[in-house]
Amino acid sequence: MIVFRYLSREVLLTLSAVSAVLLVIIMSGRFIKYLAQAASGALDPGSLFLIMGFRLPGFMQLILPLGLFLGILLSYGRLYLESEMTVLSATGMSRQRLLAMTMAPAALVALIVAWLSLSLAPQGNNEFQLLLNKQDALTEFDTLEAGRFQSLSDGTRVTYTEELSNDRSLLSGVFISQKKLGEEAKDRSISVLLAEKGHQEVRPDGSRWLVLNNGYRYDGNPGQADYRAIKYDTYGVLLPKPEVSNEVTDRDAIPTASLLGSTDPRVVAELHWRIAFPVLVFIVTLIAVPLSRVNPRQGRFLKLLPAILLYMSYLSMLTWGKGLLQDGKTPMALGLWWVHGLFLIIGLGLMYWEPLRLKLASRRSAEEMARG
Incomplete structure (x- = not known):
C-alpha cells in the first residue's frame, strides 16, 4: 500500500505540473487569437474571459491524457534513473504489478476525462456557440472603439x-x-x-x-x-436590427444524450470521438509503463521523443478515423474501435516483448551451456 501511494503521488504530481504547463501554452495561444478578433471588432472585448471559460473543458479533455502519458514517462523514468525501480523489482515488483498500480490513477483521470468529454465540453461548446450568435447580432457600433476603423x-x-x-x-x-x-x-x-x-x-x-x-x-x-x-x-x-439566434449547428455542442441512437454518420462519428478520450487514457497508460523503463546510463529522456511521436500517431489516427466515419467509409458499428485495438496491440507488444525476449535468450543460453 505504501508503494502504491508513493507511485500514485509521483504520477499525479507530475501529471498536474505537465498539464498546467500545457494548459497555459494552449490557452495563451487561443487568447491571443480571440484578442486579435476583438481588436478587429469581430468579438466584444468584455466577453473574452467568458469565452475562455467556455472553451476550458474542451482544452482539458485533450490535455489530461497527454499529461498522464508524460507524467508516467517522467516520474517512472526518474525512478529508473535513481535505481528505485531496481530496488522495487528486487522486492518482487513485476512489470504487470506496476501496470496494475498505475491503472488506479489512470482510472481517476479517465473518469475526469469522461465527465469533460461527455458532459462539460459539449455544454461549454453550446454556450460558446450561443455567445457567438449574440456577437454576430451586434452592430459595428456595439464594438466600436474610438480612434480605430x-x-x-x-x-x-x-x-x-x-x-x-x-x-x-x-x-x-x-x-x-x-x-x-x-x-x-x-x-x-x-x-x-x-x-x-x-x-x-x-x-x-x-x-x-x-x-x-x-x-x-x-x-x-x-x-x-x-x-x-x-x-x-x-x-x-x-x-441593422440585431437578431439573436438560439440555434446551435455545431455537432460538438450537441448534448451526448442526443447523439445516442442516431444513424447519421457525422453524429455517430462525434459520439465515438467523445468516447475515444476515456478509452485513450487506459491505452496510453499501457504504452507508457514499458516505455518509461530507461537505462541509467542513457538518461531519462531517451525514449521521450519516440513516445511522444507514438502518442501523436494515436491522436492522428483517431482524427483520420473520425473523418472516415463521417464520410461513411467505415462501418458505424466499427467506429473508432479499430484504432484503439491497433494501439492496444502495440501496448501489449511493448509490455510483453522485452520479458519474452529475455526469457528466450535465457533459455537459449541454458541450452548452449548444456550442450557445452
Missing part, C-alpha cells in the same frame, strides 16, 4: 470616430464609408459620410438610427470625377 464582417461598411462616450451614445469626428448594393450601386457605388457629431437613437418601433449632425455626404465611383457632395445639418443612418 471598424469594419462590418461583410466589408460593406467602415466606421470611424475620434471620440466615443462611455455609454456609446455620443460620437464626435465621425467617418462612415459604405458600399452600395443592388439597385443603388448602378449609379454610385460608394457613399462617404463625414460629421462633427452623432448619437444613437431608438425609435418607438424598435428601429435603431445613427443621427449625424453638421457634415457632408459624398457619393461616387472610385477613379471617376463624378462625385456628388451634399452638406447636411442632420442625417439619419438606419442600423
